[in-house]
Amino acid sequence: MRKCTLYSIKSPYREDLDVLGYRFGNGEKSMCIVGALRGNEIQQMFVCSQIIKKLRRLEADGKIAADHEIMVIPCVNYYSMNIGKRFWTMDNTDINRMFPGYNLGETTQRIADGLFEQIQGYKFGIQFASFYQQGDFLSHVKLMHTGFTNPEKMKDFGLPYAFIRDPRPYDTTTLNYNWQIWETNAFSYFLNSTDDIDERSAEDAVDNVIRFMVRQGIIKGRETGGYLTELINEREVIQIHSNAAGIYRPKVNAGERFSKGDILCEILDPMEGEIISQVKAPCDGIVFFRYSRPLEFENSVLFKLIPR
Amino acid sequence: MVKTIAQAGLAVNEKLVIRRNRITNPNISSSGSKRACIVTGTHGDELEGQFVCAKLADYLHENSSALSGIVDIYPALNPLGIDSITRGIPMFDLDMNRIFPGTSEGTMAECIAADIISDIKGADICIDIHSSNIYLKEIPQVRINEISADYLVPYAKMLNVDYIWIHSSATVLESTLAYSLNDIGTKTLVVEMGVGMRITKEYCDQLIIGILNLLKNIGIWNGPVGPVREPILSFDHDVEFVNSSAAGIFVPCVDHWVDIEKGAHIGDVLDPATGRVEEYVTAPCAGRIFTLREFPIVYGGSLIARILGGERNA
Structure with a gap:
């Protein structure tokens, strides 16, 4: 394992921000894994730390295949993480909306540029991403469909579900999109949590990433476990919105199966405690996302459902 | 109504x-x-x-x-x-x-x-x-x-x-x-x-x-x-960006919406602890400052000014 500083910036009041990379193996730039770009992506950083721990042992056992280099960057924006902020400390900009970056631009454009310069040219790229809405997800892999990366490759992670997303205008400045434009096969791996650590889920994520690398011949070993992945276009997912505002009482969990007409959640009057609305399943299916905060607004996305 | x-x-x-x-x-x-x-x-x-x-x-x-x-x-x-x-x-x-x-x-x-x-x-x-x-x-x-x-x-x-x-x-x-x-x-x-x-x-x-x-x-x-x-009308190529190279506090020495010459002193980035000038910020072109930094704290990359003049006056 070689630990190196990939990019560094100075602050007037803090120690330098050093973006650290951990390299394993030598040769072709085969796999790059990026963790927390945002300050609240604790689980994303944790999973990367566990991948580094795993790769260190695999490397010591001679399991990194010849002529393959793997790089892991567990945390880019730890300045924000250390002060409990999601976006960049000073101007609240999002590094994951600054790619491919600009070396003469604003601070986060420069960070994105400095990082992107180091992570370009890898054959595969995995970003542990997070969603802007707070809730419980089924862990999944997502591909921004640019036409470059083959969606079938997502099956090599062995997750139950993998999603294909048609990029929207605001997606064009994300790492995933730009990685593909610069010809890296890029995947966004969404974990079931962000702000909190879930060790069990992290173990699964490590196994899935290692499985992917075994299937690409980057790591020597025997394929084990994993699901037969179902590829789903994001357009097929049904979003369930609330029709009232109040206290949210979910009745199903992420990953749970339900039948048409089942009650997915209740909404209570926050002052009087009475049930003012019940949200029922419009079809049979599986809960893919479940909103998790106790209060919800009218039209909040409460569930994302995979119809069966 | x-x-x-x-x-x-x-x-x-x-x-x-x-x-x-x-x-x-x-x-x-x-x-x-x-x-x-x-x-x-x-x-x-x-x-x-x-x-x-x-x-x-x-x-x-x-x-x-x-x-x-x-x-x-x-x-x-x-x-x-x-x-x-x-x-x-x-x-x-x-x-x-x-x-x-x-x-x-x-x-x-x-x-x-x-x-x-x-x-x-x-x-x-x-x-x-x-x-x-x-x-x-x-x-x-x-x-x-x-x-x-x-x-x-x-x-x-x-x-x-x-x-x-x-x-x-x-x-x-x-x-x-x-x-x-x-x-x-x-x-x-x-x-x-x-x-x-x-x-x-x-x-x-x-x-x-x-x-x-x-x-x-x-x-x-x-x-x-x-x-x-x-109004003055311009395109992107008429606009020059001035970004900070250093981290510190930016103190301007020019006014907003004034004409300046190429190389003119725009301000300084100071180390707040020592007062040392970390960066002597100058105009990369002649022109008029239409954007000027108001918030003093800067990192490397923070925008300090935009000058209407750009490539033509570089």
């Missing part, structure tokens, strides 16, 4: 409401007449538009007999943001100017965005007032996407701004209010002026004269209009 044009229930005993104040001449029917929309408050930390809307509404109401069309004023597209000094939409961590045109099938914010578009759609002109952010002070200007420059520049020249910046198209900007409205045929101008969290009365008064002038030119206003200045 103040009307709620979009709303959504918040969790506890409150609704998010977007209001529109429609001002017409009570002595004539406004049916079929022209309509102008003045919108602001998309970013909760940009407040210059608040004074423009308040003063314009009061003046038009007092002088409504000089109106021959409709003026719709939307003072707060992101009322929760303004109320909580939050640039984006509180609770969602979203920049509201990246979710247009919205959708009635989307999240609360997207539904609100769709309702706003629906209400403004079909107006003869829309003016979307922004005030930079808390970091930079801007001279009153109109920014126009190059793809709509042909039909927007004539209207922009009526607005009594100092400067019109025609910028290149970027895919990410397709989710702004102005792009979305122009895309459906509702001519929309984006005004940037002043600085975040402040009201610069001089700029607001300047823009109000411009809005009245534009309203007069398109046949909505028959009252008096003050003298209107001729």
Whole structure:
């Protein structure tokens, strides 16, 4: 394992921000894994730390295949993480909306540029991403469909579900999109949590990433476990919105199966405690996302459902 | 007449409401007449538009007999943001100017965005007032996407701004209010002026004269209009950016909207602990400073100034 500083910036009041990379193996730039770009992506950083721990042992056992280099960057924006902020400390900009970056631009454009310069040219790229809405997800892999990366490759992670997303205008400045434009096969791996650590889920994520690398011949070993992945276009997912505002009482969990007409959640009057609305399943299916905060607004996305 | 044009229930005993104040001449029917929309408050930390809307509404109401069309004023597209000094939409961590045109099938914010578009759609002109952010002070200007420059520049020249910046198209900007409205045929101008969290009365008064002038030119206003200045018009290649190379506190030594020579001293970046000059900031070209840093703390990359002069004077 070689630990190196990939990019560094100075602050007037803090120690330098050093973006650290951990390299394993030598040769072709085969796999790059990026963790927390945002300050609240604790689980994303944790999973990367566990991948580094795993790769260190695999490397010591001679399991990194010849002529393959793997790089892991567990945390880019730890300045924000250390002060409990999601976006960049000073101007609240999002590094994951600054790619491919600009070396003469604003601070986060420069960070994105400095990082992107180091992570370009890898054959595969995995970003542990997070969603802007707070809730419980089924862990999944997502591909921004640019036409470059083959969606079938997502099956090599062995997750139950993998999603294909048609990029929207605001997606064009994300790492995933730009990685593909610069010809890296890029995947966004969404974990079931962000702000909190879930060790069990992290173990699964490590196994899935290692499985992917075994299937690409980057790591020597025997394929084990994993699901037969179902590829789903994001357009097929049904979003369930609330029709009232109040206290949210979910009745199903992420990953749970339900039948048409089942009650997915209740909404209570926050002052009087009475049930003012019940949200029922419009079809049979599986809960893919479940909103998790106790209060919800009218039209909040409460569930994302995979119809069966 | 103040009307709620979009709303959504918040969790506890409150609704998010977007209001529109429609001002017409009570002595004539406004049916079929022209309509102008003045919108602001998309970013909760940009407040210059608040004074423009308040003063314009009061003046038009007092002088409504000089109106021959409709003026719709939307003072707060992101009322929760303004109320909580939050640039984006509180609770969602979203920049509201990246979710247009919205959708009635989307999240609360997207539904609100769709309702706003629906209400403004079909107006003869829309003016979307922004005030930079808390970091930079801007001279009153109109920014126009190059793809709509042909039909927007004539209207922009009526607005009594100092400067019109025609910028290149970027895919990410397709989710702004102005792009979305122009895309459906509702001519929309984006005004940037002043600085975040402040009201610069001089700029607001300047823009109000411009809005009245534009309203007069398109046949909505028959009252008096003050003298209107001729703006400087430029493209991206005329604009030079000055970014900090060092981290520290930036102390300017030039005024805003002044002409400077190439190599002129703009200011210093100081180490706050020692006072040492970390960077002696100079002008990379001759020209006029139309953007100047207001917030003193800088990192490497922080924008310090924009100079109208650019490549031609480098």
